[in-house]
Amino acid sequence: MEVREILLGDEAVALGALHAGISGAFGYPGTPSTEMFEYVEPLAAEYGIHARWSANEKVAYEEALGMSFAGKRAIVSMKHVGLNVAADAFVNSGVTGVNGGLVLMVADDPGMHSSQNEQDSRFYAKFAAVPCYEPKNQQECYDMVREAFDVSERLRLPIVLRMVTRLAHSRADVVIGDRRPQNGLNPPTDKQQFTLLPTNARRNWAALVARQGEIIGESEASRFNRLELEGRDRKIGIIANGVACNYVREAFGGEVPHAMLSISRYPLPLGLIRKLIEACESIYVFEEGYPLIEEAIAGINGIGKPLHGRSDGTVPATGELTPAIAMDVFGIGRTGGIKSTLGHVPGRPPKLCQGCSHADSYTLIKEVLKDYPVKRTFSDIGCYTLGFYEPFDGVHSCVDMGASVSMAKGASHGGLFPVVATIGDSTFMHSGMTGLVGAARDNANMTLCILDNSSVAMTGTQETMATGDALYNVVRGLGVPEEHIKIINPLRNKMEQNAAILKAEVEYRGLSVIILRRICVQAARKARG
Amino acid sequence: MKYDVILAGVGGQGILTIAYLLDNAAINRGLRFKQAEVHGMAQRGGAVYSHMRISDREIVSDIIPEGRADMVLSVEPLEIHRYLYMLSPEGVVVSNIAPVINIPDYPDQGVVLDALYNLPRPVALDAGAIATEAGVPKAENMAMAGAATAYMPFDLSDYEPIIRKLFERKGPEMVVANMKVLENGYRVGKFTRALLEAGLPGAVACRAVAMCRPDSLDVVHAPRVVELLRGQKVGEVLSKAREGLITLDDLIVELA
Numbered sequence: 192m193e194v195r196e197i198l199l200g201d202e203a204v205a206l207g208a209l210h211a212g213i214s215g216a217f218g219y220p221g222t223p224s225t226e227m228f229e230y231v232e233p234l235a236a237e238y239g240i241h242a243r244w245s246a247n248e249k250v251a252y253e254e255a256l257g258m259s260f261a262g263k264r265a266i267v268s269m270k271h272v273g274l275n276v277a278a279d280a281f282v283n284s285g286v287t288g289v290n291g292g293l294v295l296m297v298a299d300d301p302g303m304h305s306s307q308n309e310q311d312s313r314f315y316a317k318f319a320a321v322p323c324y325e326p327k328n329q330q331e332c333y334d335m336v337r338e339a340f341d342v343s344e345r346l347r348l349p350i351v352l353r354m355v356t357r358l359a360h361s362r363a364d365v366v367i368g369d370r371r372p373q374n375g376l377n378p379p380t381d382k383q384q385f386t387l388l389p390t391n392a393r394r395n396w397a398a399l400v401a402r403q404g405e406i407i408g409e410s411e412a413s414r415f416n417r418l419e420l421e422g423r424d425r426k427i428g429i430i431a432n433g434v435a436c437n438y439v440r441e442a443f444g445g446e447v448p449h450a451m452l453s454i455s456r457y458p459l460p461l462g463l464i465r466k467l468i469e470a471c472e473s474i475y476v477f478e479e480g481y482p483l484i485e486e487a488i489a490g491i492n493g494i495g496k497p498l499h500g501r502s503d504g505t506v507p508a509t510g511e512l513t514p515a516i517a518m519d520v521f522g523i524g525r526t527g528g529i530k531s532t533l534g535h536v537p538g539r540p541p542k543l544c545q546g547c548s549h550a551d552s553y554t555l556i557k558e559v560l561k562d563y564p565v566k567r568t569f570s571d572i573g574c575y576t577l578g579f580y581e582p583f584d585g586v587h588s589c590v591d592m593g594a595s596v597s598m599a600k601g602a603s604h605g606g607l608f609p610v611v612a613t614i615g616d617s618t619f620m621h622s623g624m625t626g627l628v629g630a631a632r633d634n635a636n637m638t639l640c641i642l643d644n645s646s647v648a649m650t651g652t653q654e655t656m657a658t659g660d661a662l663y664n665v666v667r668g669l670g671v672p673e674e675h676i677k678i679i680n681p682l683r684n685k686m687e688q689n690a691a692i693l694k695a696e697v698e699y700r701g702l703s704v705i706i707l708r709r710i711c712v713q714a715a716r717k718a719r720g
Numbered sequence: 721m722k723y724d725v726i727l728a729g730v731g732g733q734g735i736l737t738i739a740y741l742l743d744n745a746a747i748n749r750g751l752r753f754k755q756a757e758v759h760g761m762a763q764r765g766g767a768v769y770s771h772m773r774i775s776d777r778e779i780v781s782d783i784i785p786e787g788r789a790d791m792v793l794s795v796e797p798l799e800i801h802r803y804l805y806m807l808s809p810e811g812v813v814v815s816n817i818a819p820v821i822n823i824p825d826y827p828d829q830g831v832v833l834d835a836l837y838n839l840p841r842p843v844a845l846d847a848g849a850i851a852t853e854a855g856v857p858k859a860e861n862m863a864m865a866g867a868a869t870a871y872m873p874f875d876l877s878d879y880e881p882i883i884r885k886l887f888e889r890k891g892p893e894m895v896v897a898n899m900k901v902l903e904n905g906y907r908v909g910k911f912t913r914a915l916l917e918a919g920l921p922g923a924v925a926c927r928a929v930a931m932c933r934p935d936s937l938d939v940v941h942a943p944r945v946v947e948l949l950r951g952q953k954v955g956e957v958l959s960k961a962r963e964g965l966i967t968l969d970d971l972i973v974e975l976a
């Protein structure tokens with residue numbers, strides 16, 4: 192009998208990977224990718240596999256690559272900006288290739304529902320010259336990841352599975368297949384493969400480039416790239432990718448009357464694209480993400496026919512696509528929607544929880560900085576970024592994980608004073624540590640506040656790498672002098688004494704680290720069960 | 721058949737549990753569904769929503785096209801207004817009347833309720849009161865799901881196995897209590913729907929239903945209530961200040 196399960200897109204990837212015989216799952220949390228790993232984690236013992244969060248995405252990717260080296264299958268997950276962190280390992284793994292199957296699930300966030308940008312990971316796959324899958328629905332999430340592992344081992348390349356928020360966080364029922372056993376241990380025999388000395392790297396890279404024809408050929412033949420010409424109107428030809436294909440179909444009420452090419456596997460199937468262009472009078476590219484397909488086919492001279500998409504403003508240049516946008520693009524009238532008699536509906540942004548330690552930490556910092564004419568605080572990514580808002584007004588930068596520490600250091604060398612930075616415990620362990628090593632060496636005139644709430648709170652209170660004494664020991668070990676590491680509990684009734692400690696360290700002309708320690712309210716609730 | 725719902729509320733109000741209930745009810749009936757939600761903000765108190773699509777055929781898009789939703793279901797009365805652009809002109813609105821006031825510019829509560837009542841097809845309920853009466857004050861979301869069921873392709877019996885799965889480990893009395901909340905929500909939804917379909921204005925229908933104990937709302941008496949509410953002293957009866965709720969029978973007596 193057919194077995195069905197209700198799964199989020201992320202979870203369908205997870206179950207597909209488990210059934211494909213992975214021996215490990217690796218990752219660092221990040222919306223909208225987190226649920227992939229979280230689905231695998233509690234099943235790790237049952238499946239006899241490794242699954243524990245890594246310190247950051249680069250580490251996670253390298254761990255997965257190491258497992259592949261050993262001959263086993265591994266999946267690694269991250270959000271799109273996480274791939275910037277893992278990019279060095281990822282791009283080079285295209286040159287080494289893999290041994291056991293390796294799939295990178297990277298979740299993009301078009302529309303920036305909870306991210307700093309909406310970068311498109313398909314460009315990374317192209318950059319590394321490796322294949323990329325882009326599921327349209329939950330069933331394809333499950334099916335594609337299984338296929339991707341087979342393809343990875345056949346082509347001996349890492350495979351990218353590009354998710355987007357709407358699919359990652361949407362549930363549907365999925366038909367489940369059989370469970371494949373894990374691979375046996377089988378380390379590589381070729382000494383050159385994973386050793387990217389220039390001589391070896393040149394050989395590997397040339398081989399990878401030479402195989403692009405074969406890899407494109409697989410895209411042409413893939414069941415996930417579909418060209419529909421027969422019986423269709425050819426005045427307009429439509430190219431769409433991943434979930435954008437769904438929006439086009441929805442806009443036309445299920446049946447698209449025009450010629451259409453649906454793309455879900457890369458590198459681009461150039462032959463299919465050529466066929467569509469030849470058959471049609473004009474081409475519309477409806478693309479979730481940056482205009483990768485559009486720019487590839489436009490080249491410099493265009494296609495000799497009208498070409499419409501994000502670049503000419505037919506499709507909005509930025510943001511997430513929707514069925515409504517598809518209707519507008521294809522001139523399908525839409526009605527409906529009711530006007531609110533309230534007029535303006537006030538926004539309801541997320542807020543720090545009642546009792547959140549970050550609120551008290553920002554109140555403390557504000558109190559200490561009130562005596563200084565210049566108040567600029569560097570910060571980072573996490574729940575504590577909400578310190579940007581009133582009444583705290585305690586965040587003047589948030590760029591990428593770890594930037595608080597290094598930007599503070601740079602600003603201090605530029606003469607800014609006082610320089611105060613805030614960073615969460617998980618962000619510190621992710622990328623703050625490396626910045627702090629340099630700050631310690633230079634005894635930079637800055638005060639780093641590590642907000643240790645024992646949790647990766649923002650993404651749903653995952654386990655943090657180091658908290659409490661372990662975190663203190665890391666800071667100490669990085670070379671920060673003991674007398675300038677202060678541990679405080681940011682309680683409101685200890686405000687005066689805490690303010691005195693912080694003030695003294697801000698005044699100290701050199702590096703200080705203040706660890707503000709109190710568990711996240713939600714993490715504490717979860718721990719109580 | 722297709723039924724598209726926008727679920728709305730404030731973080732922490734349990735709209736994902738409503739979604740869970742509806743997802744599973746759809747599957748158990750052999751229907752297809754898709755349900756897209758927002759994740760990732762661990763903090764509480766922000767606006768949250770979910771797109772819930774149910775159909776007897778393949779569903780292509782995870783998100784509902786603008787202006788095509790059959791229902792906006794909200795556990796908070798201001799949140800309704802954030803998603804009205806999604807509602808079809810024939811669509812209904814099912815809303816809790818209890819506000820969550822955690823922003824400085826929350827509009828006047830009376831204005832918010834009037835705006836709800838004056839929508840084309842409003843169903844309003846005091847979800848907290850229904851939940852508290854059954855001894856599970858946090859089950860506001862279940863009251864909302866019950867009310868929505870009056871319009872959806874489900875029966876209360878569809879929920880029983882799912883509620884059991886959700887609450888059995890907390891004790892059999894939790895299963896009974898949550899089913900009771902669902903049922904009383906359903907009574908409010910069903911009764912209001914009958915009044916609206918008989919042509920009563922939303923404000924009259926909602927105010928009349930709001931006066932009655934939910935467990936006394938039996939839809940067989942709806943025609944009688946409609947007849948009386950079309951009569952003379954309606955305004956007077958509905959605006960009379962009272963302590964607590966009355967039964968439907970008492971309302972009928974008063975109106976007559």
Ligand SMILES: Cc1ncc(C[n+]2csc(CCOP(=O)(O)OP(=O)(O)O)c2C)c(N)n1
Pocket residue numbers: 219220221222270272273274276572573574575592614615616617618619644646647648649650655711
């Ligand atoms: C490179 C990268 N990886 C992951 C994320 C997603 N993300 C945002 S905040 C955060 C963790 C924050 O944890 P912590 O620093 O402990 O702060 P808290 O939320 O607990 O206050 C993560 C993983 C990101 N924005 N960028």
Ligand code: SF4
Pocket residue numbers: 542543544546547548549574575644648649711712713714762763764
């Ligand atoms: S989840 Fe934790 S860290 Fe985030 S706002 Fe709530 S209490 Fe603060």
